[in-house]
Amino acid sequence: MDLFVHYLSMPYLVEGVGYTLLITVLGLLGGFAMGLVLAWMQLSRFRALAIVARGYSIIFRGTPLILQMVFCYNALPLIGIKLTAISAASLALALNEAPFIAEILRANVIGVDRGQVSAGQALGMTPAAIMRRIVAPQAIRSMVPALGNETISALKNSSLASVVAVQELTLRSTQLASATFDFFSIFFASGLMYLVLTGAVAVIQIVIELLLDLDRPPPKEQFARFMRALLPGRGESALATAGAAPQTPADVAEEILEEIETDPLPPASPKVVNLHVRGIDREARARRLAGNAVAVEVTGLRKSYGPQAVLAGVDLTVRAGEIVAMLGPSGSGKSTLLRCINRLEGWDEGAIRVGGRFLGTDEAGRALSPRDVAQMRAGVGVGMVFQQFNLFGHLTARENIAGPLRWVQGLSRLNADRRAQELLERVGLAHRADALPRHLSGGQQQRVAIARAVAPGPSVLLLDEPTSALDPELVNEVLEVIQRLAVEEGLAMVISTHQLRFAGEVADRVVFLSGGRIVEEGPADQVLNTPRHPLTARFLSKMSAE
Amino acid sequence: MALKFDTPAGVRSTGVARRLRGALFAALALAVAAGALPRKAEAAMPDGCAALQAKYPDLKGKTLTNAVNPHTPGYETIDPQDPSKYIGFDIDLGEAIGECLGFSLTYKPVTFAALLTTLQAGQADIVISDIYATKERAKAADFITYLKVFDGVLVAKGNPKKIDGINLSLCGTVAAENTGYVEVPLIQALEEECKKAGKPAPEILLFDNNANCIQAILAGRADTYINDVNTVDGAVKAYPDKLAKATAVTLPYSVGIAVPRGKTEFRDAVMAALVEIQKSGMQAEMMKKWNLPTDQIEAPKLVLAD
Secondary structure: OHHHHHHHOOHHHHHHHHHHHHHHHHHHHHHHHHHHHHHHHHHOOOHHHHHHHHHHHHHHHHOOHHHHHHHHHHHHHHHOOOOOHHHHHHHHHHHHHHHHHHHHHHHHHHHOOHHHHHHHHHOOOOHHHHHHHHHHHHHHHHHHHHHHHHHHHHHHHHHHHHHHOOOOHHHHHHHHHHHHOOHHHHHHHHHHHHHHHHHHHHHHHHHHHHHHOOOOOOHHHHHHHHHHHHOHHHHHHHHHHHOOOOOOOHHHHHHHHHHHOOOOOOOOOHHHHHHHHHOOOHHHHHHHHHOOOEEEEEEEEEEEEOOEEEEEEEEEEEEOOOEEEEEOOOOOOHHHHHHHHOOOOOOOEEEEEEOOEEOOEOOOOOEOOHHHHHHHHHHHOEEEEOOOOOOOOOOOHHHHHHHHHHHOOOOOHHHHHHHHHHHHHHOOOHHHOOOOHHHOOHHHHHHHHHHHHHOOOOOEEEEEOOOOOOOHHHHHHHHHHHHHHHHHHOOEEEEEOOOHHHHHHHOOEEEEEEOOEEEEEEEHHHHHHOOOOHHHHHHHHHHHHO | OOOOOOOOHHHHOOHHHHHOHHHHHHHHHHHHHOOOOOOOOOOOOOOOHHHHHHHOHHHOOOEEEEEEOOEEOOOEEEOOOOOOOEEOHHHHHHHHHHHHHOOEEEEEEOOHHHHHHHHHOOOOOEEEEEEEEOOOHHHOOEEEEEEEEEEEEEEEOOOOOOOOOOOHHHOOOEEEEEOOOOHHHHHHOHHHHHHHOOOOOOEEEEEOOHHHHHHHHHOOOOOEEEEEHHHHHHHHHHOOOOEEEEEEEEEEEEEEEEEOOOOHHHHHHHHHHHHHHHHOOHHHHHHHHOOOOHHHEOOOOEEOOO
């Protein structure tokens, strides 16, 4: 025991810990830098880069670290690169860690919901902005545990640097054991030192996870949670001795109450009230719309996935202020058409003009880079609402609206927040402005998503089955919001929906798609009440039966 | 006690020490001879060294790197009192050669198998680490010999497997060895003979330092560890209740200093310095200090690749 304590406090071994840490830190930093590059290459749209990165991973993930150490130390001098032992060991560790870290980065970037990326694109965010504002903040949160693991593994792997004469803890321990024959005291001491180091990494990981926790409670509660995380048994027993039943934390209780609470829409504006009272003069409106400029013009659009044609020659014109309801069975190409209109997807043949401009190509018809497409999208003003809401998961309701206004439209924080607050009031969710999407009901999320799409003042709003993912009792609140927008904003809307009554009330025109083709279109009441095409009739009767 | 150590400067300068010189000197010599006072021998430089420094002026003032496998008590280990230093006979010999030629040494601890690769990669300038000069190894480095080789056969106390050398007594036993040791091929060669005699072949466990080999016997994983007799004696001294030396054998090798191939001037200088050190009796003194039998001394000769 005395010997154990003696070796535990021996400066020689403690200095060895210093070298162990040095190599680990250098190896991880280098590995992280190279891992970033490798992950970027693998995610790049250029195939050659991905192949090179994959090749690197195969080699350096597939050979033992000990060989890489020896290679960096003993083989590099043969080509004139003579590194010190510490540099060689750090280099080898970095080369070895890079592919592992790259995979962690890549997995967590891919793991961020693709819908949020689509939403970012639809808002006109450039790929770089989406990476920085949407993907990275969420990926970083989810990769902390894996990076913690990797750090501990690198710390232990650094012991292999002993083969290239780095004076780290393992090498010093074995040398000391050889000189003194105190084999066990020495290795227990150095084992404990490694445990202290890895324990410190674990504590750092817990702290980082707590700091990045989006549901971060106030500091006092945070400390209590930290202690609970460190000592899993203690917190519970303390509660038990206090004789108190486990209580729902104040913040959670508040959320539950707010969830139960109804959040009615504000009183409708006079325009909307008038509409409800007097009904709509459809013919007058149709005459007025016919004189408006063309907002969206789709001509001869064709697209197929392999042999499967999704769009088989679609022509569609939407005028400014016009509301078009798109009906059709699933798989008829409704979503694809909408995603083509704002260039979230490409197509094979045909052309789409929004506000008179070709999205995705320049005047000469050459394809634009994703960055330029994003800027064009924002410039033309096409908003999109998705079936799955696609709110940015790490941002509050207010930030979901205000963020893109700052990043894309360049509004000041003050103005962006003011606009967000105004829109949240209009959709009846001002009191939930600071809630995260995951604490909102589906209907509430979709209302925020609509507010977000409308915030930059687009000229065209595309809504892709906005109520299909909602529980039936939540459908109406969303439809009401859309209807009010239609009346108040006067922007052109293309809505794919299964809500026939809603289509009849709101839409100027109904378009019926089947098999990638528009089989019938016309004024809403005409198509809904007296369909001409048998496919439309069959679909409508089936829908009303449900 | 006819040791020719100079008393250290610190002692010489005090009046008290001068008066007690005889007594102190004897005590010091005793302590040093017992290996209990591991400190560098501060012997006077042999006479021929001045001439060598004049002949090889390039080495003067230089700092060279000595690659060692510091797991061999008596030859090279770290100093348990001050682990930043290395101690042992090989260390003293290297320091003496350096002093004679005017260069100083730093140390690079590597595994035994990496000694010569480190030298080849240019990460070290010289290897003085109880390494046997064989023709095979001479393909990687030039050797200057300085000791004859006696191996000891380390076994568990009582020698339960009755091992008595590198012979048929090893059939069916497990030997612990270090990767790269010359004993490895010698034991492997027994495989054929054992088969002929209708016995199972010996098994070899490969480690990369003495401590692990000794632990293998203590843990019952291995039956024997055949290595330098002085290392074996050291192990028996450390674990007198558990280990024993079964016997000693002579191997047809010599221990040598390895220098990079083709650097003939450096090799000549080292060899000349070694000759001077042997001639002056310094090597014998160092061997006594580290409890090595002086009859192991061998006049320097070169072992080069064919």
